[in-house]
Every structure is written in structure tokens, then in C-alpha cells.
Amino acid sequence: MKHNRKQRAHLQIAFIMDPMEKILLKWDTTLAIMIEAQNRGHHILYIEPRDLFARNDGVYAHVREIHASRKTGFRVLNRRTIDLKSCDVIFNRKDPPFDLSYLYLTHLLELLEPEVFVINSAKGLRKANEKLYTLEFPKWIPPTLVSNDPERIQSFRNQLKSDLIVKPLDQKGGAGIKLLLLKSRKANTILHRATRGGAKWIMAQKFLRKNLTSGDKRILILNGKMIGQFGRIPKRGEFRSNLSLGGKYIRVRLSETEKKLVDALRPKLLRDGLYFVGIDVVDGKLIEINVTSPAGITEINELEGTHPEIQVVDFLEHSSLRRGRRPTKQSRT
Numbered sequence: 389m390k391h392n393r394k395q396r397a398h399l400q401i402a403f404i405m406d407p408m409e410k411i412l413l414k415w416d417t418t419l420a421i422m423i424e425a426q427n428r429g430h431h432i433l434y435i436e437p438r439d440l441f442a443r444n445d446g447v448y449a450h451v452r453e454i455h456a457s458r459k460t461g462f463r464v465l466n467r468r469t470i471d472l473k474s475c476d477v478i479f480n481r482k483d484p485p486f487d488l489s490y491l492y493l494t495h496l497l498e499l500l501e502p503e504v505f506v507i508n509s510a511k512g513l514r515k516a517n518e519k520l521y522t523l524e525f526p527k528w529i530p531p532t533l534v535s536n537d538p539e540r541i542q543s544f545r546n547q548l549k550s551d552l553i554v555k556p557l558d559q560k561g562g563a564g565i566k567l568l569l570l571k572s573r574k575a576n577t578i579l580h581r582a583t584r585g586g587a588k589w590i591m592a593q594k595f596l597r598k599n600l601t602s603g604d605k606r607i608l609i610l611n612g613k614m615i616g617q618f619g620r621i622p623k624r625g626e627f628r629s630n631l632s633l634g635g636k637y638i639r640v641r642l643s644e645t646e647k648k649l650v651d652a653l654r655p656k657l658l659r660d661g662l663y664f665v666g667i668d669v670v671d672g673k674l675i676e677i678n679v680t681s682p683a684g685i686t687e688i689n690e691l692e693g694t695h696p697e698i699q700v701v702d703f704l705e706h707s708s709l710r711r712g713r714r715p716t717k718q719s720r721t
Contacts, residue, residue: 394457413458415683420689434452479507482679518679519591541554544679553595596671603620605620609667649667
């Protein structure tokens with residue numbers, strides 16, 4: 389899609405990602421944003437977390453300037469080592485798990501703020517565990533318990549008289565999520581494995597049965613406002629609707645309740661510097677808030693043709709230029 393606005397100053401936009409060979413070219417949301425930015429003349433830098441390092445005088449990275457394509461992937465134009473304060477925008481799109489390495493990455497990125505626009509904010513990423521952050525909005529979530537005690541979770545299930553979803557706090561894409569049936573005879577075994585015998589906290593939530601028939605909705609939020617949505621229906625025999633697990637994506641509209649939910653999230657998301665977010669909703673209830681590398685732009689484009697990546701790059705440009713920044717001389721080491 390052509391960008392009809394007056395051409396702005398070219399920016400240096402760095403994307404922190406997983407290795408290139410892991411990227412699914414057809415579906416990757418980051419790739420859509422890269423291509424839109426590249427079409428406007430911005431310089432696109434590719435960084436893996438292992439490429440970052442810090443010294444007394446700043447935070448540096450060995451970067452690859454690239455040309456991105458849906459068909460051919462990533463063509464490396466040059467490689468160099470730069471002071472990351474020479475970047476106008478750093479877009480952290482590293483997938484979970486949110487482990488110690490990820491934690492240290494956020495500490496390094498925080499050293500660049502606020503001079504460089506880092507999205508999402510390093511502090512915000514540390515605060516907003518994608519499961520636990522939902523507890524900031526208690527009236528919008530299903531009955532929920534976070535515990536490392538299998539007996540407490542069993543008691544919670546019995547009080548609700550409901551099946552439970554139990555999930556780890558540090559994974560993505562449905563990994564490690566289990567459906568714990570009310571009448572299951574294996575509940576104790578499942579919970580002891582999930583909590584590693586009481587050593588690991590997990591989240592338990594009332595299972596919303598509408599998920600089996602209507603699935604969930606992924607809603608993308610940019611700067612506190614909805615920019616697109618789609619539905620996800622689980623495949624037959626599966627309760628998880630993740631597309632990576634065979635879920636089907638469909639066109640949907642938001643209910644008035646879901647619109648109110650987005651409005652309710654906006655103030656806190658903005659306060660925490662969480663500007664690009666994907667939320668998952670089942671039957672009007674908030675299930676998860678994806679802040680590390682929310683996906684869905686490609687699916688929205690196929691279903692709606694609205695190209696949310698245009699709005700994303702508009703926002704990156706505005707946020708960088710609002711700081712009065714221009715690309716600076718690149719440092720080598």
C-alpha cells in the first residue's frame with residue numbers, strides 16, 4: 389500500500405527480534421511494520437538480544453541493516469556496531485519466554501530512555517507480565533487464582549464448581565496451558581507437574597466454555613486505541629485457540645462491552661508505556677495482555693484490508709520526532 393502523506397525525515401529504526409531463521413515470513417507482524425517503514429525510506433536495523441552489550445559510555449549493538457520482503461525474507465545490506473543512542477526508535481519484538489536474559493535486556497534498554505523511543509517501555513515490560521498484568525483489571529477478568537500450592541488450586545476449583553484453565557506465567561502461544569476438568573482424577577498430578585511440586589507459581593482461571601464454540605478475540609491496541617481485531621476458533625478436539633496450534637482466524641466485530649474494556653485499559657497502558665499491545669478476550673472477559681511481541685496485523689489485513697501497520701509507523705514517526713531527534717552519527721567500536 390502506498391503511503392500518501394508528505395515524506396518525513398528518514399529515521400533509524402532498530403528491531404530486537406529472535407533469529408531470522410525462526411521468523412514465519414507469511415504471518416510475521418514485525419515484518420509488516422518493517423516493510424511499511426522501509427517503504428517510507430526509513431533505515432531498518434535487525435538486532436538479536438545477544439548482539440547487545442554495555443560499557444561505561446553507553447549501550448551498543450552489532451546490527452544488520454536489512455531490506456525486508458515477504459517473499460525473500462531478510463537481505464543484509466551491511467553489518468556494523470553502533471551506539472544505540474544513534475537510533476531514533478528501538479522496537480523490542482523479542483518473543484517470550486520472559487526469563488533472566490529477557491529481564492537483563494530490559495535493564496539495558498532502560499539506559500537509553502527517554503532519549504530514544506523504546507517501544508514497549510522497558511519498565512512497562514518488566515511490570516506487565518502477560519498473565520499477571522490482567523490482575524490490574526479485576527472486574528474484567530474471569531475468577532482467577534495465582535498460586536504455587538496444588539491444594540489451594542484444588543480448593544479454588546471446588547469452590548467454583550467449574551473446570552479450570554491452568555497456565556504458566558512465562559510462556560507464549562498456548563505453551564504449557566492445561567484444561568483441568570472438574571471431575572478429573574488426574575488433577576493432583578497435573579497441578580504438581582504445573583507447579584513443579586509447589587516451586588512455581590501458575591495462574592488458574594475459570595474455564596469459559598464459550599471458548600469452545602466462539603473462540604476468543606485478539607484486539608490490537610496502539611497508543612491506547614483499538615486498531616484492529618479478529619476472532620480465533622480452536623480446532624476440533626482442542627480448547628486453545630492459538631493459531632500456532634491450528635486455530636482458525638475469522639472476521640469479527642467488537643461488542644459494546646469489549647469497546648468499554650479497551651477504554652478501561654487505556655489510561656494504565658499509557659501510564660506504563662505499553663503502546664503496542666494485543667489483548668485476548670473470551671465472552672467479554674480479559675484473558676491475557678500481550679506486551680512483548682503482539683501479533684495479528686497480517687491476519688487483520690487478510691480479513692479487513694485495513695493495514696494497521698500504517699498507523700503503527702505513523703506512531704513511531706510521531707513519537708520520535710516529538711522528541712526532536714534526528715539520526716545521529718553512528719558510533720563504531
